[in-house]
Amino acid sequence: MRTYKRKTTRCSYTTEDLKNAVKAVNDEGKSVNAAAKKFGIKRMTLTRFLKKLNEGGDSSMGYTTPRQIFSPTQEDSLKKYLLQMASIFYGYSPKDVRRLAYECAAKFDIKIPPSWTANKMAGKEWLSMFLKRNPELSIRKPKPTSHASHPKSLNAQNVKVFFEKLAEAMDRYGFTAADIWNIDETGVSTVMKPNKIVAAKGKRNVGAMTSGERGTNVTVVTAVSALGNNVPPMFVFPRKQFKTHFLNGGPPECIGAGNASGCVTDEEFYHFMQHFIKHVKPSIERPVLLVLDNHSSHLNVKTLSLAKEKGVVMLSFPPHCSHKLQPLDVSVFGPFKKYCAAAKDAWLRNNPGKTLTIYDIPKIVADSLPFALTKINIVYGFQKTGIFPYNAHIFGEEEYSPSFVTDRSEPETIESEKDPVSSTEPYPTLCVSTSQVEPEAGPSIKKNETIDLRVFSPEIVRPYPKAGPREATKTNRRKRKAAILIDSPEKNALEE
Template identity: 80%
Template sequence: MRTYKRKTTRCSYTTEDLSNAAKAVNDEGKSVNAAAKEFGIKRMTLTRFSKILNEGGDSSMGYATPRRVFSPTQEESLKNYLLQMASIFYGYSPKDVRRLAYECAAKFSIEIPPSWTANKMAGKEWLTMFLKRNPELSIRKPEPTSLGRATSFNAQNVKVFFEKLAEVMDRYGFTAADIWNVDETGVSSVLKPNKIVAAKGKRNVGAMTSGERGTNVTVVTAVSALGNAVPPMFVFPRKQFKTHFLNGGPPKCIGAGNASGWVTDEEFYQFMQHFIKHVKPSMERPVLLVLDNHSSHLNVETLNLAKENGVVMLSFPPHCSHKLQPLDVSVFGPFKKYCAAAQDAWLRNNPGKTLTIYDIPKIVADSLPVAQTSINIVNGFRKTGIFPYNANIFGEDEFSPSFVTDRPEQETIEPEKDHPEQAVMSSTELNPTPSASTSQAEPKPSPSKKENETIDLKQLKLTEERGQLQYTPEKNALEEQQNKTTKKVKKPKKNMDKKRKKSVCKKILQSSDESGDDDYSCLICCEGYSESLPGESWIQCQACREWAHTKCVPGAGVTFVCVNCNSDNDD
């Protein structure tokens, strides 16, 4: 009966119409036939209704409302709560909603069916009818979203980004042709196949792929707010790149290779040269390049190259590129779908063959132009509010996931007027938390050894001095830190004789004592403590207080005296 649909128009009038017709018969003296025709009511229905009213009976009509556990007001509150939890990415599953309904009914002592008490949750029938009574709700499959993205995309971070974007655009007067976005994405040799037409009711439907697990090839591309695009760059998971890797690829594309297949400092520096070659920026006609704060974008050589050629780099706040980056918003989504369709076509045209990473350039050449159209690119810049500039492009509902970490905004420190070089020209000073400050009055000190992994574009500022782009001390600190991390520690060879080992160990110990370094070396094999394996035991000399591997001094007891100290005692 819950799916019954009315087949006739009988009794389509309301109780109000019936009451007015009965009033016309009883009070105004109209005949039953005249009143029935005037209000469109059946004669016998009006007669029975008038008789019931005259006898003082109940004037209600139609079927009674089915018994409901919750009142309309209670269901409205439950609906609003479920919508709010879904908006902050902590939505309830259907079974959780049924448990919540039971807990609410038990809390407020509402009469419930016995099956609710037995199962400690509401029934499936109740959930079905609850969803029908509230069409704003439906059962949806959520998209996985990391906690970093959910909390970092907040009103404060987005506000600071658009403030920096407005400052840069006002200073340089960038047009649509001067605003570019660069990003990379991975294309696997095994993608999820598209939907197919198959037999109805069959549980398992398969589609042919070239393997169980694919190999990724990174594709780097750049687009402008005018709808133009730079030929892509391919990064293959090969230590040595060969030109034949690009056979069948897009026109004027370039390639590189490394062991991982992902973009590193060298590959992004190469792409920056490729970008400058095609866009042709200059100090007289600079361009704006918006990009995420990936570690490969932090290479000092790349930043110097951009500065020398008039490329102003503006980074997105951390974990916000899925909403603010035009390529992520409007290009890469359809690009992956077209790549999957192109791979299906390739496998169908080459039966029995395996698609390798060397066939991906041909796949990208067929898919990228279809996805990277001028309309898609322009729409991406428009939906992110970058161009045309729109700082209010995102509503309050877009920031609902950051509700769990909202905190009051801290007061900002305005830079002194006598030091205009301290004006922040990039959004990279953002802190992932919503309480980030928007400017600084003093340069940050050089980061310590433990902070190596936390340096990113957040510590980089762009300024303008005498018509040229200059960098603040944060860039010098970044350069100094990168120089420290690139230094290699030379290890002594392990195949030297014992006498040479002793002399080398003495030199190492003397140098370590002079420098005050806390890293000790083994007296026998000269291996540093930081290089030892997990769980490897060490023993200390009771005389000189130096250390050695337990395996290097077999037979050593509780009190251990090294060979050097024993030789000194013998002399």
């Protein structure tokens, strides 16, 4: 029976108990009855075991696993393969796993039931028992991940360049926890995702009141330090003309701005940089480090000039790596969104029949942001990202697994190569992508490697996916990477 559970401890002795009993009979001269009583074994069981050993049989006992297609070693190899495929974001569906099992059995001449051959896949029963024998595996619903963003950018080389730049800045200026800051923005919508509620069991449609079908976003910009301090936020409203009454009920000393989109542009970020300098009070004699992403509004020459003049050292993250490297993304904005949803829910209950508008957002943020901007959350974010305390090895190999598929060297450009010394291109090193290094060795089979079919390996049947060679480009388009933005080479190149 598949789900049978033992109801008694009868006959629960091990092979070791039987061997000790046999040793007592053969070496110590005890009778079968005495040895059986001493070790708690049935007399007839010990008699059969003695006879089996004396006739030259093996010492195995108990039930075997009849009709199991793959051996434990083969199933372990299959399990590791499935885990690796999931870690690089190319996991298999249950039906694909069943097809893979059939293909592996056919490739390695393993005896299979006729139904596998007829359907070209393993049965549902096999998959169910395979998952039960390997509790590390389960059927999960994956989160959609864009091919153009996180997987290819979060690789060991990009992260290494960032930490090298971070170490350079810390060694040059001697920054402490109070001097290291992070700036980022997030959107707060007038329409929230409803929280779970208690309703009738089995009812198919359960609703919750919201302010509308589609919400309007207000951007909130804030800054935090590795010591746990924070700067009052700035609100960017989707209005061309900003009015001070938009901020009624907002956090103390907050500021606001407005534009047609409600997103942060060069002008709004320059305004927030002035706000940041006013509260942090950096200087040339006592500079501060500001880590931030590579958003275009952060690369404005006017803002970089202000930062350099006031003693703000700006260090950018590699593109599409802020979900792992940015402290605000790691430990603050997640809790903030949850507290924000609870505050919106409370507002709707306290104002029945009314619609939540963008002018109510500052009050919502004032009620929820302090719960997320706690010292514990902020300090943990800097620790988790390895920024402070400095830890260049904060991420393990599993963090870089999704980039395995696209990790490959860059091709030469179609244009004739220019001497970097004599070239008229200003600061050509900025054109070098951090992915131009040779890719690290991955789990896939190397070219011209001899395949031993005697060793069971699902990778032989379905090799790990690997992107083809990069196509040669016609232009030397600059690719952003981690950089100290106020350094003269970087700043001059941006001005150019």
